[in-house]
Amino acid sequence: MIIVQPEPIHPTQLLEQFTSSVSQAGAIVSFTGSVRSKSKDAEVSALQLDSYPGFTEKVISAIVQEARDRFSVLGLLVAHRHGLIGQAEPIVFVAAAALHRRAAFEAADYLMDQLKTRAPFWKKEIGPAGSHWIEPRAEDYRELDRWA
Amino acid sequence: MPQVLLFGWFAESAGWTERQIDAPSLSSLHSMLAEQLPEVGKALASGKGRMAVNQVIELGDVNLNDGDEVAFFPPFSGG
Numbered sequence: 001m002i003i004v005q006p007e008p009i010h011p012t013q014l015l016e017q018f019t020s021s022v023s024q025a026g027a028i029v030s031f032t033g034s035v036r037s038k039s040k041d042a043e044v045s046a047l048q049l050d051s052y053p054g055f056t057e058k059v060i061s062a063i064v065q066e067a068r069d070r071f072s073v074l075g076l077l078v079a080h081r082h083g084l085i086g087q088a089e090p091i092v093f094v095a096a097a098a099l100h101r102r103a104a105f106e107a108a109d110y111l112m113d114q115l116k117t118r119a120p121f122w123k124k125e126i127g128p129a130g131s132h133w134i135e136p137r138a139e140d141y142r143e144l145d146r147w148a
Numbered sequence: 149m150p151q152v153l154l155f156g157w158f159a160e161s162a163g164w165t166e167r168q169i170d171a172p173s174l175s176s177l178h179s180m181l182a183e184q185l186p187e188v189g190k191a192l193a194s195g196k197g198r199m200a201v202n203q204v205i206e207l208g209d210v211n212l213n214d215g216d217e218v219a220f221f222p223p224f225s226g227g
Contacts, residue, residue: 033227050155052219055203080226092227112227119226122156133157135196135223 001076002060004051006083009090014079018095022075025097029104031112033092035085039125039134044087048124048131051082056120063114071107073098078111082121113143150177150212155221158188158197174201175209177218188220197222 001018003009011032019028035047064076075097085091092115096107117136124133149168159165162185171177178199182189191197199206200219212218 050159052153052155052203052221055200055219058203115227116225118224120155120221120224121226122222123225124156133160133222134225136225 003079004057009079009081009093011090011093014093018077022097025074026099027101027104028097029108030095031108032090034090035087037087043127044125046126047085049082050122052120059120067107067110071103073103073107116140117144150216150218153219157222158220161187173209173211
């Protein structure tokens with residue numbers, strides 16, 4: 001399941017719904033990514049995330065399908081917010097369910113690594129010192145290479 | 149005429165997100181854009197930007213038709 005929306009994401013609620021949808025699962029892993037309060041020592045008060053309606057959903061669906069083909073999972077969920085997101089608020093939530101833990105951990109890890117560099121979003125950090133666009137770090141591309 | 153969309157800092161630097169630009173091909177549109185917006189041109193030339201036609205990433209040249217949606221954007225940054 002995929003959710004891309006400007007409204008706030010509620011990880012606890014999503015995890016509860018997801019868990020009840022995968023009753024056969026022996027393992028459920030979830031990850032929440034939130035807006036940091038600092039980036040390279042600069043204070044961050046909010047993030048502006050732009051999306052490309054239609055295309056963003058299409059690419060995320062393809063990534064979810066890849067994860068489904070690659071790992072023995074029973075269910076996957078990706079929820080991604082866009083628009084203006086305040087400090088400490090969730091940006092992204094992923095969950096993976098499988099019979100055993102390894103596949104669930106790996107699928108969630110895979111989804112996050114792919115979303116970082118392949119999901120069509122553009123991110124601007126906003127803080128008291130001004131705002132600037134941020135792009136994936138070298139580290140993010142290295143993480144992606146782990147799955148090549 | 150193709151509908152041109154800009155995203156992220158490309159849009160901010162251009163001062164617009166969407167407009168119709170008459171161009172017969174992606175490469176001609178790319179050149180026109182690079183001329184008007186040198187920073188964007190530089191990013192595209194150095195691989196720090198990409199193009200999509202009708203929501204499909206295009207690496208080479210393609211002909212453009214009326215109503216095609218052409219997007220130019222900097223690297224994706226999700227999660």
